[in-house]
Amino acid sequence: MRVGSADGSPAVRPPVPPLLYLSFQGVPARGDVSTSKRHIVVHYHELWLKGGNRRFFLGKLLKALRKSLEDVGLAKLHCPGDRILIELAEGAPIEPAMDRVSRVLGVAYFAVAREAPRDDTDLELQGLCRAAWEEVEPLEFRSFAVRAKRSDKAFPRRTSEIEPIVGRFLLDRLRDAGRDVRVNLDEPEMTCRIEVTPRSVLVYARKIPGAGGMPANTAGRLMCLLSGGFDSAVAAYKMMRRGAHVSFVHFWGGGAQPGESSVHVARALVRKLVPYQFTATLFLVPFEPLQREIVNGASEEFRVLLYRRLMLRIAEKFARRDHSLGLISGDSLGQVASQTLHNMAAVGAAAEYPLYRPLVGDDKEQIMALARRIGTYEISAEPFHDCCPLFLPRAPALHAYPADLDRAESALDIAEFVRRGVEAAAKERFHFLEGRVEQVESFRAATA
Numbered sequence: 297m298r299v300g301s302a303d304g305s306p307a308v309r310p311p312v313p314p315l316l317y318l319s320f321q322g323v324p325a326r327g328d329v330s331t332s333k334r335h336i337v338v339h340y341h342e343l344w345l346k347g348g349n350r351r352f353f354l355g356k357l358l359k360a361l362r363k364s365l366e367d368v369g370l371a372k373l374h375c376p377g378d379r380i381l382i383e384l385a386e387g388a389p390i391e392p393a394m395d396r397v398s399r400v401l402g403v404a405y406f407a408v409a410r411e412a413p414r415d416d417t418d419l420e421l422q423g424l425c426r427a428a429w430e431e432v433e434p435l436e437f438r439s440f441a442v443r444a445k446r447s448d449k450a451f452p453r454r455t456s457e458i459e460p461i462v463g464r465f466l467l468d469r470l471r472d473a474g475r476d477v478r479v480n481l482d483e484p485e486m487t488c489r490i491e492v493t494p495r496s497v498l499v500y501a502r503k504i505p506g507a508g509g510m511p512a513n514t515a516g517r518l519m520c521l522l523s524g525g526f527d528s529a530v531a532a533y534k535m536m537r538r539g540a541h542v543s544f545v546h547f548w549g550g551g552a553q554p555g556e557s558s559v560h561v562a563r564a565l566v567r568k569l570v571p572y573q574f575t576a577t578l579f580l581v582p583f584e585p586l587q588r589e590i591v592n593g594a595s596e597e598f599r600v601l602l603y604r605r606l607m608l609r610i611a612e613k614f615a616r617r618d619h620s621l622g623l624i625s626g627d628s629l630g631q632v633a634s635q636t637l638h639n640m641a642a643v644g645a646a647a648e649y650p651l652y653r654p655l656v657g658d659d660k661e662q663i664m665a666l667a668r669r670i671g672t673y674e675i676s677a678e679p680f681h682d683c684c685p686l687f688l689p690r691a692p693a694l695h696a697y698p699a700d701l702d703r704a705e706s707a708l709d710i711a712e713f714v715r716r717g718v719e720a721a722a723k724e725r726f727h728f729l730e731g732r733v734e735q736v737e738s739f740r741a742a743t744a
């Protein structure tokens with residue numbers, strides 16, 4: 297029998313099915329609309345709070361939570377110490393709120409809390425003890441501790457009194473129920489947490505892992521070269537998760553039929569990623585005419601590498617306008633011919649900006665798993681007409697040197713190609729407002 301789960305929270309005891317967290321006892325199932333107030337307690341890692349940055353990072357995290365919950369009935373958000381308490385409006389459904397919180401970057405873990413009745417004449421804390429029992433009874437554990445925090449100093453009991461009262465009550469009830477458990481204050485398998493605030497008395501014991509990382513928009517801007525495939529969207533997410541705000545550039549080729557190009561795929565990927573950082577800009581560059589120039593003027597074996605170098609140079613123009621501090625690509629070592637160490641170095645040599653490749657050491661399975669989690673998998677899995685397979689060389693170079701590519705480019709008017717690419721580009725802007733992603737602006741339509 298399981299006694300603990302991977303995230304450190306105790307397993308639920310049979311017969312309560314240990315399915316998704318949404319089926320845990322005490323958390324309403326899909327579609328449930330509660331008539332009482334619900335609370336979510338959010339914990340973040342302390343790492344980014346060291347030094348004078350605390351206010352900045354915490355402010356961004358609070359802003360992200362508020363924005364993520366603006367359409368699901370947020371009543372109040374407050375921050376009594378090292379955690380954040382979210383109070384949902386009366387009757388607000390819990391499931392969408394949990395879904396939103398689970399995607400907020402910078403959240404280490406969160407929990408749905410039970411509200412205990414408050415009666416300041418009840419010095420034995422009977423209401424609180426009963427709520428704690430309801431919370432822990434379905435859980436499987438062999439040792440436990442009770443931890444209380446009190447931001448309401450008017451509460452009749454101090455935390456040093458609350459913890460032993462509730463702990464003793466739980467221990468007695470557990471033993472009465474024939475459970476072999478003991479108190480362990482140092483390394484408990486289960487921690488029953490109590491929050492006493494001026495607004496409510498809360499109890500929770502089940503941790504749900506959050507997205508982790510740093511709060512959105514805390515690290516500066518980057519420009520991602522976004523194809524329609526799996527990798528680059530995941531690469532963008534990984535950098536967002538470190539606090540970067542990411543803009544996107546997509547190079548498209550015309551499909552055989554109108555509307556068949558990859559523009560709609562890139563747009564759908566950007567829309568999927570916007571809720572993590574709340575706004576995004578997408579540059580769409582028609583690439584086929586430039587590819588033809590490369591096909592006509594350069595050696596076949598270097599074609600794909602020259603496409604990539606041209607993409608980087610065009611992306612840098614947008615990066616400069618966008619105040620980005622670097623570029624992102626979805627390269628992964630050895631995945632395809634253009635991603636050998638030699639070829640990545642030869643391609644990267646064309647970039648003046650730092651080029652980040654957050655997937656370079658990841659396996660495809662890891663990348664796919666993350667794509668599934670962030671919701672881009674289904675979009676990238678759709679067949680689409682990509683510009684890159686166009687005029688693919690029969691035998692691409694596997695070990696190009698920068699000098700090989702410089703030489704190949706000397707026969708081409710690269711500066712002119714960059715100018716043409718930039719000039720032909722369309723620009724679209726998206727934002728996340730009240731739970732929906734909207735396209736707010738479009739400069740020149742991307743006619744694909």
Ligand code: ATP
Nearest residue numbers: 521522523525526527528529545546547625626627
């Ligand atoms: P992905 O790597 O996203 O799955 P892919 O496999 O089609 O897409 P690769 O050939 O692996 O692309 O290209 C490596 C990287 O080059 C991509 O991850 C992306 O950053 C960039 N790239 C490739 N094609 C495009 C494109 N059409 N528009 C923008 N960037 C692109």
Ligand code: MG
Nearest residue numbers: 525527626631
């Ligand atoms: Mg790839």
